[in-house]
Amino acid sequence: MKPVIVVHGGAGRIFKEREDGSRSGVIRAALKGYSILKQGGTALDAVEEAVILMEDDPHFNAGCGSVLNEKGEVEMDAIIMDGKNLASGAVSAVKCISNPIKLARLVMEKTDHMLLTDQGASAFAKAMGIPEVPGEKLITERSLERWKKNLEADWNPQECQKDLGTVGAVAIDSAGNVACATSTGGLTNKRLGRVGDTACIGSGGYADNSVGATSTTGHGESIMKVILARLTLYYMEQGKTPGEAADAALDCMKTRVGGLGGIIVISSSGEWAAKFSTNQMSWAVVKDDQLQSGIYTGERITQSIEAAFASIGS
Numbered sequence: 001m002k003p004v005i006v007v008h009g010g011a012g013r014i015f016k017e018r019e020d021g022s023r024s025g026v027i028r029a030a031l032k033g034y035s036i037l038k039q040g041g042t043a044l045d046a047v048e049e050a051v052i053l054m055e056d057d058p059h060f061n062a063g064c065g066s067v068l069n070e071k072g073e074v075e076m077d078a079i080i081m082d083g084k085n086l087a088s089g090a091v092s093a094v095k096c097i098s099n100p101i102k103l104a105r106l107v108m109e110k111t112d113h114m115l116l117t118d119q120g121a122s123a124f125a126k127a128m129g130i131p132e133v134p135g136e137k138l139i140t141e142r143s144l145e146r147w148k149k150n151l152e153a154d155w156n157p158q159e160c161q162k163d164l165g166t167v168g169a170v171a172i173d174s175a176g177n178v179a180c181a182t183s184t185g186g187l188t189n190k191r192l193g194r195v196g197d198t199a200c201i202g203s204g205g206y207a208d209n210s211v212g213a214t215s216t217t218g219h220g221e222s223i224m225k226v227i228l229a230r231l232t233l234y235y236m237e238q239g240k241t242p243g244e245a246a247d248a249a250l251d252c253m254k255t256r257v258g259g260l261g262g263i264i265v266i267s268s269s270g271e272w273a274a275k276f277s278t279n280q281m282s283w284a285v286v287k288d289d290q291l292q293s294g295i296y297t298g299e300r301i302t303q304s305i306e307a308a309f310a311s312i313g314s
Contacts, residue, residue, distance in 0.1 A: 001176040002288060003037030004270050005030055007050050009060050009282035010165035010184075011217040011262030019295060021059040024312045026284040027293055029053045031308060033171055034286035043179035043213075044082050044105075047169040051078075051101045051181045054167035058140045061165030063098055065140050066185020068147040069192055074138040076185050077199040078104040083178035083207035090115040092199040096132045097125055101183045106130075115199060143185075150189045166198060168205065168215030170266045178213040178266060180205040180229075187220065196220025202230035211236050212268050214246075218253075218261015218278065226253045232265055242267050246275035253277075 009026045033050035037043070055063025066074045078100035079090040089108025092115065094100050106128050107116050116124050126132065166184035182205040184198045197220035198204035204220075206229040207213035214229040223229075228249055235245035246263040253259045254277055262276030264283060274283040274294070284293040291308040294300050303311070 001172060001174050002270055003034065003171070003173050004266055004272055004285065004287040005033040005037060005046055005050065005169060005171040006264040006266055006272050006274060006285040007033065007054070007167070007169040007283065008215065008217055008262060008264045008274060009054060009167055011260070011276040011278040011281035012165065013278070014280045014282060014295060018059055022282040023293060023295060025054055025057045025059050026282045027291065027308055028312055029169065030284035030286045030291065031305060033169060034305070037171060037173050040174060043171040043173040043177050044080070046171040046173065047179045047181035048080060048101055048105055050169040051167055051183050052099050055099050055101060055183055059165075060167050061185045062167045062183040063100065064138050065143065065165070066138060067143050067188040068139065069186070069190050069194070071192055072144075072147055073135055074185060075193075076100045076183065077196060077204070078181070078183040079199050079201065079204045080104045080108060080181045081179060081201065081205055081207040081213070082108070083209040083213055086208060088114050088201050090199040090201065091121045092117040092195040093193055094118070094121045094125070096122070096135050097130055098133055098138070101181055103128070103130055114201065117195065118193065146188055166217040168217060168264060170207070170213040170215050170264055172213070172266055172268070172270055176209065176268065178207050178209055178268060180207040180213040180215045182215045197223035197228070200224055202227045204229060206230045206233055208233060209268060212242065212266050214263055214265045216261060216263050217281065219259045222253055222257045222259020223261055225257045225259070228253055228261065228263065232263055236265075236267060241273070242271050243273035243275060246273050250275060250277045
Protein backbone atom coordinates (compact mmCIF):
# COMPACT_ATOMS: atom_id res chain seq x y z
CA MET A 1 0.00 0.00 0.00
CA LYS A 2 1.27 3.47 -0.89
CA PRO A 3 1.04 5.80 2.11
CA VAL A 4 -1.28 8.81 1.96
CA ILE A 5 -2.10 11.58 4.43
CA VAL A 6 -4.79 14.26 4.29
CA VAL A 7 -5.06 17.14 6.77
CA HIS A 8 -7.48 20.04 7.33
CA GLY A 9 -7.20 23.27 9.25
CA GLY A 10 -10.89 23.88 9.78
CA ALA A 11 -13.94 24.77 7.72
CA GLY A 12 -15.50 28.21 7.97
CA ARG A 13 -14.21 31.65 7.11
CA ILE A 14 -10.52 32.36 6.72
CA PHE A 15 -9.71 36.06 6.76
CA LYS A 16 -7.42 37.28 3.97
CA GLU A 17 -4.59 38.17 6.29
CA ARG A 18 -4.60 34.60 7.66
CA GLU A 19 -4.83 32.67 4.39
CA ASP A 20 -1.07 32.28 3.86
CA GLY A 21 -0.51 31.11 7.42
CA SER A 22 -3.40 28.67 7.26
CA ARG A 23 -2.23 27.27 3.93
CA SER A 24 1.40 26.87 5.01
CA GLY A 25 0.25 25.35 8.30
CA VAL A 26 -1.66 22.49 6.71
CA ILE A 27 1.15 21.93 4.22
CA ARG A 28 3.70 21.61 7.02
CA ALA A 29 1.43 19.19 8.84
CA ALA A 30 0.86 17.04 5.77
CA LEU A 31 4.58 16.91 4.99
CA LYS A 32 5.39 16.00 8.59
CA GLY A 33 2.90 13.15 8.60
CA TYR A 34 4.02 11.91 5.19
CA SER A 35 7.67 11.83 6.22
CA ILE A 36 6.69 9.48 9.05
CA LEU A 37 4.75 7.25 6.65
CA LYS A 38 7.60 7.16 4.11
CA GLN A 39 9.97 5.97 6.83
CA GLY A 40 7.65 3.05 7.57
CA GLY A 41 5.81 4.72 10.44
CA THR A 42 2.20 3.98 11.32
CA ALA A 43 -0.86 5.92 10.24
CA LEU A 44 -1.55 6.52 13.95
CA ASP A 45 1.84 8.19 14.47
CA ALA A 46 1.44 10.21 11.28
CA VAL A 47 -1.95 11.72 12.15
CA GLU A 48 -0.88 12.44 15.73
CA GLU A 49 2.26 14.29 14.68
CA ALA A 50 0.42 16.22 11.96
CA VAL A 51 -2.16 17.41 14.47
CA ILE A 52 0.50 18.29 17.06
CA LEU A 53 2.09 20.58 14.49
CA MET A 54 -1.23 22.38 13.97
CA GLU A 55 -1.98 22.53 17.69
CA ASP A 56 1.30 24.42 18.06
CA ASP A 57 0.39 26.81 15.21
CA PRO A 58 -1.59 29.88 16.41
CA HIS A 59 -3.32 30.17 13.01
CA PHE A 60 -5.65 27.34 14.05
CA ASN A 61 -8.37 26.91 16.65
CA ALA A 62 -6.58 24.11 18.49
CA GLY A 63 -3.92 24.08 21.19
CA CYS A 64 -2.20 27.47 21.20
CA GLY A 65 -4.65 29.70 19.34
CA SER A 66 -7.82 28.07 20.64
CA VAL A 67 -10.86 30.30 21.04
CA LEU A 68 -12.02 31.22 24.53
CA ASN A 69 -15.08 30.13 26.47
CA GLU A 70 -17.51 32.48 28.24
CA LYS A 71 -15.04 32.91 31.13
CA GLY A 72 -12.16 33.79 28.83
CA GLU A 73 -10.44 30.42 29.22
CA VAL A 74 -9.18 27.84 26.76
CA GLU A 75 -11.03 24.50 26.88
CA MET A 76 -10.03 21.92 24.27
CA ASP A 77 -11.34 18.63 22.84
CA ALA A 78 -9.47 15.95 20.86
CA ILE A 79 -9.90 12.42 19.52
CA ILE A 80 -7.68 9.80 17.90
CA MET A 81 -8.69 6.43 16.45
CA ASP A 82 -6.87 3.38 15.10
CA GLY A 83 -8.65 1.67 12.20
CA LYS A 84 -6.81 -1.61 12.80
CA ASN A 85 -8.69 -2.50 15.98
CA LEU A 86 -11.18 0.39 16.42
CA ALA A 87 -9.27 1.56 19.50
CA SER A 88 -10.01 5.20 20.30
CA GLY A 89 -9.15 7.80 22.90
CA ALA A 90 -10.58 11.25 23.49
CA VAL A 91 -10.48 14.16 25.90
CA SER A 92 -12.85 17.07 26.39
CA ALA A 93 -12.87 20.41 28.19
CA VAL A 94 -9.16 20.08 28.99
CA LYS A 95 -7.10 23.08 30.07
CA CYS A 96 -3.48 24.00 30.55
CA ILE A 97 -1.84 21.46 28.22
CA SER A 98 -0.27 22.25 24.87
CA ASN A 99 -1.28 19.16 22.90
CA PRO A 100 -4.63 17.53 23.72
CA ILE A 101 -4.11 14.98 20.94
CA LYS A 102 -1.19 13.49 22.89
CA LEU A 103 -3.43 13.08 25.92
CA ALA A 104 -6.16 11.51 23.78
CA ARG A 105 -3.71 8.87 22.57
CA LEU A 106 -2.66 8.11 26.13
CA VAL A 107 -6.32 7.63 27.07
CA MET A 108 -6.54 5.10 24.23
CA GLU A 109 -3.37 3.23 25.12
CA LYS A 110 -3.12 3.52 28.92
CA THR A 111 -6.71 3.21 30.14
CA ASP A 112 -9.78 1.03 29.64
CA HIS A 113 -11.80 4.14 28.79
CA MET A 114 -12.43 6.06 25.58
CA LEU A 115 -13.16 9.57 26.84
CA LEU A 116 -11.94 11.56 29.83
CA THR A 117 -13.12 15.08 30.58
CA ASP A 118 -12.31 18.21 32.57
CA GLN A 119 -10.78 17.51 36.00
CA GLY A 120 -10.49 13.77 35.40
CA ALA A 121 -8.59 14.39 32.18
CA SER A 122 -6.33 16.89 33.96
CA ALA A 123 -5.56 14.42 36.74
CA PHE A 124 -4.76 11.74 34.17
CA ALA A 125 -2.49 14.14 32.30
CA LYS A 126 -0.52 14.78 35.49
CA ALA A 127 -0.28 11.06 36.17
CA MET A 128 1.09 10.52 32.66
CA GLY A 129 3.68 13.27 33.06
CA ILE A 130 2.10 15.66 30.57
CA PRO A 131 3.54 19.11 31.40
CA GLU A 132 1.04 21.67 32.63
CA VAL A 133 1.32 25.10 31.04
CA PRO A 134 -0.21 28.35 32.30
CA GLY A 135 -3.59 28.86 30.64
CA GLU A 136 -2.62 32.30 29.40
CA LYS A 137 0.20 30.79 27.30
CA LEU A 138 -2.43 29.18 25.07
CA ILE A 139 -4.28 32.46 24.56
CA THR A 140 -3.37 34.52 21.52
CA GLU A 141 -4.04 38.22 21.13
CA ARG A 142 -6.51 37.45 18.36
CA SER A 143 -8.52 35.00 20.49
CA LEU A 144 -8.65 37.51 23.33
CA GLU A 145 -9.84 40.29 21.02
CA ARG A 146 -12.58 38.08 19.60
CA TRP A 147 -13.71 37.08 23.08
CA LYS A 148 -13.99 40.71 24.17
CA LYS A 149 -15.85 41.68 20.99
CA ASN A 150 -18.33 38.89 21.47
CA LEU A 151 -19.18 40.19 24.93
CA GLU A 152 -20.51 43.43 23.44
CA ALA A 153 -24.23 44.10 23.62
CA ASP A 154 -24.73 44.03 19.84
CA TRP A 155 -22.84 40.77 19.38
CA ASN A 156 -24.39 38.32 16.92
CA PRO A 157 -23.88 34.77 18.28
CA GLN A 158 -23.93 33.36 14.74
CA GLU A 159 -20.76 35.25 13.85
CA CYS A 160 -18.60 33.10 16.12
CA GLN A 161 -19.68 30.01 14.20
CA LYS A 162 -18.33 31.28 10.87
CA ASP A 163 -14.65 31.55 11.76
CA LEU A 164 -13.85 27.98 12.80
CA GLY A 165 -10.49 26.27 12.86
CA THR A 166 -10.68 22.70 14.11
CA VAL A 167 -7.72 20.67 12.84
CA GLY A 168 -7.59 17.06 11.74
CA ALA A 169 -5.74 14.38 9.82
CA VAL A 170 -6.43 10.99 8.24
CA ALA A 171 -3.85 8.60 6.84
CA ILE A 172 -3.16 5.14 5.50
CA ASP A 173 0.23 3.50 6.01
CA SER A 174 2.22 0.93 4.02
CA ALA A 175 0.59 -1.89 6.01
CA GLY A 176 -2.87 -0.72 4.95
CA ASN A 177 -3.88 0.57 8.37
CA VAL A 178 -5.89 3.80 8.60
CA ALA A 179 -6.19 6.31 11.44
CA CYS A 180 -7.74 9.67 12.22
CA ALA A 181 -7.06 12.51 14.65
CA THR A 182 -9.03 15.70 15.34
CA SER A 183 -8.42 18.57 17.79
CA THR A 184 -10.21 21.83 18.56
CA GLY A 185 -10.76 24.73 20.90
CA GLY A 186 -14.49 24.68 20.09
CA LEU A 187 -16.77 27.68 19.65
CA THR A 188 -15.94 31.23 20.69
CA ASN A 189 -17.66 32.23 23.96
CA LYS A 190 -19.09 28.74 24.44
CA ARG A 191 -20.60 27.84 27.79
CA LEU A 192 -18.23 26.52 30.42
CA GLY A 193 -17.92 22.76 30.03
CA ARG A 194 -19.43 22.62 26.54
CA VAL A 195 -18.35 19.54 24.60
CA GLY A 196 -18.69 19.56 20.83
CA ASP A 197 -18.40 16.92 18.15
CA THR A 198 -14.63 16.51 18.14
CA ALA A 199 -14.36 14.30 21.22
CA CYS A 200 -17.36 12.17 20.23
CA ILE A 201 -16.49 8.99 18.33
CA GLY A 202 -18.30 8.89 14.99
CA SER A 203 -18.83 12.64 14.96
CA GLY A 204 -15.41 14.27 15.12
CA GLY A 205 -13.69 11.33 13.53
CA TYR A 206 -13.81 7.63 12.78
CA ALA A 207 -11.38 5.03 11.42
CA ASP A 208 -12.00 1.46 10.31
CA ASN A 209 -9.59 -0.52 8.14
CA SER A 210 -12.47 -2.19 6.34
CA VAL A 211 -13.74 1.16 5.00
CA GLY A 212 -11.47 4.13 5.67
CA ALA A 213 -11.02 7.11 7.97
CA THR A 214 -12.60 10.54 8.34
CA SER A 215 -12.05 13.76 10.29
CA THR A 216 -14.68 16.48 10.43
CA THR A 217 -14.90 20.19 11.11
CA GLY A 218 -17.69 22.74 11.34
CA HIS A 219 -20.62 23.44 13.65
CA GLY A 220 -20.26 20.78 16.32
CA GLU A 221 -23.87 20.53 17.43
CA SER A 222 -24.95 19.92 13.82
CA ILE A 223 -22.18 17.37 13.26
CA MET A 224 -23.26 15.40 16.34
CA LYS A 225 -26.89 15.26 15.22
CA VAL A 226 -26.01 13.37 12.03
CA ILE A 227 -22.85 11.61 13.36
CA LEU A 228 -21.04 13.06 10.36
CA ALA A 229 -17.78 11.08 10.39
CA ARG A 230 -19.45 7.68 10.60
CA LEU A 231 -22.19 8.78 8.17
CA THR A 232 -19.52 9.44 5.55
CA LEU A 233 -18.12 5.93 5.95
CA TYR A 234 -21.66 4.51 5.79
CA TYR A 235 -22.09 6.08 2.36
CA MET A 236 -18.78 4.57 1.31
CA GLU A 237 -20.00 1.17 2.46
CA GLN A 238 -22.94 1.68 0.11
CA GLY A 239 -20.54 2.01 -2.82
CA LYS A 240 -19.90 5.76 -3.04
CA THR A 241 -16.42 7.14 -3.64
CA PRO A 242 -14.82 9.20 -0.83
CA GLY A 243 -15.78 12.43 -2.63
CA GLU A 244 -19.35 11.30 -3.26
CA ALA A 245 -19.72 10.08 0.31
CA ALA A 246 -18.42 13.34 1.80
CA ASP A 247 -20.74 15.40 -0.41
CA ALA A 248 -23.71 13.24 0.53
CA ALA A 249 -22.95 13.48 4.24
CA LEU A 250 -22.53 17.27 4.11
CA ASP A 251 -25.75 17.59 2.11
CA CYS A 252 -27.58 15.49 4.69
CA MET A 253 -26.34 17.71 7.52
CA LYS A 254 -27.32 20.88 5.70
CA THR A 255 -30.75 19.57 4.69
CA ARG A 256 -31.68 17.97 8.00
CA VAL A 257 -30.29 20.43 10.55
CA GLY A 258 -29.01 23.43 8.57
CA GLY A 259 -25.41 22.76 9.54
CA LEU A 260 -22.27 23.57 7.56
CA GLY A 261 -18.87 21.98 7.80
CA GLY A 262 -16.10 20.04 6.14
CA ILE A 263 -14.76 16.50 5.87
CA ILE A 264 -11.48 14.88 4.92
CA VAL A 265 -11.68 11.19 4.12
CA ILE A 266 -9.43 8.38 2.95
CA SER A 267 -10.55 4.94 1.81
CA SER A 268 -8.98 1.59 2.60
CA SER A 269 -7.59 1.61 -0.95
CA GLY A 270 -5.94 5.02 -0.60
CA GLU A 271 -8.51 7.17 -2.39
CA TRP A 272 -9.10 10.49 -0.70
CA ALA A 273 -11.29 13.61 -0.66
CA ALA A 274 -11.48 17.00 1.03
CA LYS A 275 -14.97 18.51 0.89
CA PHE A 276 -16.71 21.43 2.61
CA SER A 277 -20.01 23.33 2.52
CA THR A 278 -18.62 26.47 4.17
CA ASN A 279 -16.94 29.36 2.35
CA GLN A 280 -13.48 27.91 2.88
CA MET A 281 -11.47 25.08 4.40
CA SER A 282 -7.69 24.81 4.40
CA TRP A 283 -6.51 21.31 3.46
CA ALA A 284 -3.48 19.47 2.13
CA VAL A 285 -2.74 15.93 0.97
CA VAL A 286 0.46 14.07 0.09
CA LYS A 287 0.33 11.00 -2.13
CA ASP A 288 2.95 9.55 -4.48
CA ASP A 289 5.41 12.27 -3.37
CA GLN A 290 3.05 14.94 -4.71
CA LEU A 291 1.40 17.55 -2.53
CA GLN A 292 -1.98 19.10 -3.25
CA SER A 293 -3.58 21.85 -1.22
CA GLY A 294 -6.41 24.35 -1.28
CA ILE A 295 -8.60 26.79 0.61
CA TYR A 296 -11.39 27.74 -1.78
CA THR A 297 -13.98 25.51 -3.45
CA GLY A 298 -12.50 23.94 -6.56
CA GLU A 299 -8.96 25.11 -5.76
CA ARG A 300 -6.30 22.40 -5.97
CA ILE A 301 -2.64 23.44 -6.14
CA THR A 302 -0.26 20.58 -7.02
CA GLN A 303 3.49 20.56 -6.41
CA SER A 304 6.28 18.13 -5.65
CA ILE A 305 7.16 17.65 -2.00
CA GLU A 306 10.57 19.20 -2.71
CA ALA A 307 8.88 22.36 -4.01
CA ALA A 308 6.50 22.30 -1.07
CA PHE A 309 9.35 22.17 1.45
CA ALA A 310 11.02 25.06 -0.35
CA SER A 311 7.82 27.13 -0.37
CA ILE A 312 7.44 26.94 3.42
CA GLY A 313 11.11 27.48 4.12
CA SER A 314 11.84 24.05 5.53
